[in-house]
Amino acid sequence: MSERRVTMADVARKAGVSPTTASFAxxxxxxxxxxxxxxxxxxxxxxxxxxRPNVTARSLRTKSTQTIGFxxxxxxxxxxxxxxxxxxxxxxxxxxxxxxxxxxxxxRGAESSLVHALLDRQVDAVIYASMFxxxxxxxxxxxxxxxxxxNCLAPGFDAPSVVPDExxxxxxxxxxxxxxxxxxxxxxxxxxxxxxATPEGIIAGNERMxxxxxxxxxxxxxxxxxxxxxxxxxxxxxxxxxxxxxxxRPRALVCLTDRVSMGAYQALGEAGLSVPGDVSxxxxxxxxxxxxxxxxxxxxxxPHYQLGRRAVELILxxxxxxxGVHRVPxxxxxxxxxxxxxxx
Amino acid sequence: MSERRVTMADVARKAGVSPTTASFAxxxxxxxxxxxxxxxxxxxxxxxxxxRPNVTARSLRTKSTQTIGFxxxxxxxxxxxxxxxxxxxxxxxxxxxxxxxxxxxxxRGAESSLVHALLDRQVDAVIYASMFxxxxxxxxxxxxxxxxxxNCLAPGFDAPSVVPDExxxxxxxxxxxxxxxxxxxxxxxxxxxxxxATPEGIIAGNERMxxxxxxxxxxxxxxxxxxxxxxxxxxxxxxxxxxxxxxxRPRALVCLTDRVSMGAYQALGEAGLSVPGDVSxxxxxxxxxxxxxxxxxxxxxxPHYQLGRRAVELILxxxxxxxGVHRVPxxxxxxxxxxxxxxx
DNA sequence: GCAACGTGCTAATCCGATTTAACAACGGAG
DNA sequence: CTCCGTTGTTAAATCGGATTAGCACGTTGC
Numbered sequence: 027m028s029e030r031r032v033t034m035a036d037v038a039r040k041a042g043v044s045p046t047t048a049s050f051a052x053x054x055x056x057x058x059x060x061x062x063x064x065x066x067x068x069x070x071x072x073x074x075x076x077x078r079p080n081v082t083a084r085s086l087r088t089k090s091t092q093t094i095g096f097x098x099x100x101x102x103x104x105x106x107x108x109x110x111x112x113x114x115x116x117x118x119x120x121x122x123x124x125x126x127x128x129x130x131x132x133x134r135g136a137e138s139s140l141v142h143a144l145l146d147r148q149v150d151a152v153i154y155a156s157m158f159x160x161x162x163x164x165x166x167x168x169x170x171x172x173x174x175x176x177n178c179l180a181p182g183f184d185a186p187s188v189v190p191d192e193x194x195x196x197x198x199x200x201x202x203x204x205x206x207x208x209x210x211x212x213x214x215x216x217x218x219x220x221x222x223a224t225p226e227g228i229i230a231g232n233e234r235m236x237x238x239x240x241x242x243x244x245x246x247x248x249x250x251x252x253x254x255x256x257x258x259x260x261x262x263x264x265x266x267x268x269x270x271x272x273x274x275r276p277r278a279l280v281c282l283t284d285r286v287s288m289g290a291y292q293a294l295g296e297a298g299l300s301v302p303g304d305v306s307x308x309x310x311x312x313x314x315x316x317x318x319x320x321x322x323x324x325x326x327x328x329p330h331y332q333l334g335r336r337a338v339e340l341i342l343x344x345x346x347x348x349x350g351v352h353r354v355p356x357x358x359x360x361x362x363x364x365x366x367x368x369x370x
Numbered sequence: 371m372s373e374r375r376v377t378m379a380d381v382a383r384k385a386g387v388s389p390t391t392a393s394f395a396x397x398x399x400x401x402x403x404x405x406x407x408x409x410x411x412x413x414x415x416x417x418x419x420x421x422r423p424n425v426t427a428r429s430l431r432t433k434s435t436q437t438i439g440f441x442x443x444x445x446x447x448x449x450x451x452x453x454x455x456x457x458x459x460x461x462x463x464x465x466x467x468x469x470x471x472x473x474x475x476x477x478r479g480a481e482s483s484l485v486h487a488l489l490d491r492q493v494d495a496v497i498y499a500s501m502f503x504x505x506x507x508x509x510x511x512x513x514x515x516x517x518x519x520x521n522c523l524a525p526g527f528d529a530p531s532v533v534p535d536e537x538x539x540x541x542x543x544x545x546x547x548x549x550x551x552x553x554x555x556x557x558x559x560x561x562x563x564x565x566x567a568t569p570e571g572i573i574a575g576n577e578r579m580x581x582x583x584x585x586x587x588x589x590x591x592x593x594x595x596x597x598x599x600x601x602x603x604x605x606x607x608x609x610x611x612x613x614x615x616x617x618x619r620p621r622a623l624v625c626l627t628d629r630v631s632m633g634a635y636q637a638l639g640e641a642g643l644s645v646p647g648d649v650s651x652x653x654x655x656x657x658x659x660x661x662x663x664x665x666x667x668x669x670x671x672x673p674h675y676q677l678g679r680r681a682v683e684l685i686l687x688x689x690x691x692x693x694g695v696h697r698v699p700x701x702x703x704x705x706x707x708x709x710x711x712x713x714x
Numbered sequence: 715g716c717a718a719c720g721t722g723c724t725a726a727t728c729c730g731a732t733t734t735a736a737c738a739a740c741g742g743a744g
Numbered sequence: 745c746t747c748c749g750t751t752g753t754t755a756a757a758t759c760g761g762a763t764t765a766g767c768a769c770g771t772t773g774c
Binding site for chain 1 (some may be wrong): 762
């Protein structure tokens with residue numbers, strides 16, 4: 027890509043030493059004795075010539091490319107997934123590594139060929155990522171390789187997983203409601219997704235609900251009901267409208283996603299109910315709309331940035347990777363949608 | 371990264387030929403004669419052994435790494451930027467290239483060191499991208515390199531730029547309004563951003579307004595007024611409220627971004643005005659909220675996917691890159707926010 | 715006075731491919 | 745029977761570094 031680069035041989039020549047000496051001087055290794063004078067001459071020559079090592083050439087010998095492969099299904103498309111990449115990027119940069127980002131779009135064939143493309147370029151490790159938390163079976167090419175699973179789980183595949191702590195998030199949602207004084211008239215909208223219409227529910231829904239019910243019960247409160255529906259704005263709107271039409275008068279809504287919350291907001295608004303005056307709302311995900319809605323939505327944030335960062339930190343850590351699940355906390359974003367329970 | 375890979379030498383040995391022969395047979399080159407028998411034996415051996423070439427080693431000799439560097443300011447953070455990356459990724463994959471994605475976060479020092487990291491790894495070319503259209507000065511390390519500017523312009527820097535066709539988008543907004551019968555009571559909210567409070571306005575605002583006014587005038591219509599404000603929900607809400615409070619009764623609003631449109635929707639709703647019954651709205655960007663708003667917003671889409679794709683197609687094209695601006699169309703997303711002008 | 719040792723440095727190899735130069739073997743022309 | 749061109753193949757060099765083995769040259773110890 028343009029004029030010839032300065033090589034180490036050029037540096038050695040200018041410094042009047044052998045390439046071997048130059049190599050040791052530049053890498054700063056001490057297991058080979060170089061006089062301070064020689065070392066300094068090499069360093070000066072390198073600086074004067076603007077020498078930069080050819081990482082590709084070095085890798086051939088050392089087997090380490092300082093490069094990580096990142097394989098995802100469709101991660102660039104999801105609204106917040108940029109944060110996963112950013113977290114991974116920043117953690118990698120701090121450690122002088124670069125990331126090959128790839129996206130297979132859910133196509134197994136594409137996935138295999140992308141993994142091959144990565145391995146052909148001698149990546150040091152591979153992050154296998156999913157756009158929502160779920161069970162996966164990584165392509166066989168990754169068996170025996172240095173791999174970290176990001177936002178997914180693969181029982182039987184010997185690699186660590188990094189996932190959001192949905193269980194604790196469910197608990198925190200309950201705690202936030204209890205702290206505001208809510209003990210009755212609490213409904214969950216979105217439910218477990220045990221038989222999932224929206225696949226992202228499989229794991230997140232169960233864990234969020236489990237944590238929620240556990241802490242609610244321990245706090246002397248209970249759920250008046252759980253409405254199972256898709257995790258979308260349209261469903262949130264329809265189900266909350268139906269709930270109100272059936273004569274129920276909820277004091278607090280736990281919406282399983284921000285999109286459901288948005289639909290709930292619309293339904294409550296149409297019924298002349300205010301948030302949080304009449305009904306408190308607590309949600310999950312912290313998508314962009316959460317802070318734009320009025321009142322701003324109190325929600326448990328999916329820690330995308332931290333997920334990406336953590337995966338890289340793990341994969342570049344010392345020693346072999348141990349299978350196991352690393353749960354990343356989902357911080358509560360306290361905004362304006364939770365208030366004291368309405369009277370009457 | 372695990373057990374020894376099969377090398378070309380292994381393949382040659384198994385096929386009973388020299389590495390030279392194996393190399394030519396595998397690369398399928400015809401400028402060196404290989405008998406069909408030998409070729410077949412090499413191919414069989416490669417298949418049996420599961421041979422995959424070591425791209426790193428090859429690159430050392432050929433100088434081509436089949437790799438592109440992607441440097442951006444903060445592209446992973448913007449809501450739709452994922453599409454830029456996806457477009458670039460897909461175009462690269464079709465051509466058997468991989469992308470090093472990096473993000474400098476607006477820090478010049480980080481930018482330089484990332485570009486170095488890319489060049490040290492012998493990338494074939496570099497895409498220099500901005501999260502919103504603006505003027506940039508790429509780091510000096512990129513001078514003389516194979517570069518394409520994505521969503522930015524750098525006068526004096528000898529490289530092609532790929533940017534959205536904002537001018538034509540402005541024209542299309544006008545055409546959409548004219549087609550629905552609007553000729554008066556048209557206001558632009560957001561304005562030129564000639565003295566930008568939000569930097570993304572610098573180029574987009576001027577061009578959108580220029581195209582808008584040009585076609586409006588040619589169509590016998592005119593703009594009742596232009597409200598200059600930041601491109602945010604809060605500003606859209608405030609300015610449209612003020613407009614109505616001042617006694618104006620717009621028939622159509624051209625909002626310079628979807629966020630402004632969302633604020634406008636809120637203000638119109640509070641004033642008891644309906645979209646598009648009382649007021650038509652046409653917008654720019656096509657962010658996620660555009661399709662979620664009710665009524666769904668008719669808007670001119672920023673062609674992020676196409677921008678990414680186009681940049682890669684250009685950079686991997688034959689021959690030298692010529693400086694010049696490549697404008698990518700912004701398609702009109704026809705939804706439900708434009709109607710016939712209100713009577714009276 | 716000579717072996718033993720520490721110091722400072724270099725020649726040679728290697729990593730895994732591509733590419734150049736050359737070399738057998740064979741057939742046909744003269 | 746020699747010369748020449750074609751065909752098929754390979755030895756060797758190359759890419760830019762890292763690494764191993766070893767070589768001079770003092771200095772020290774006995």
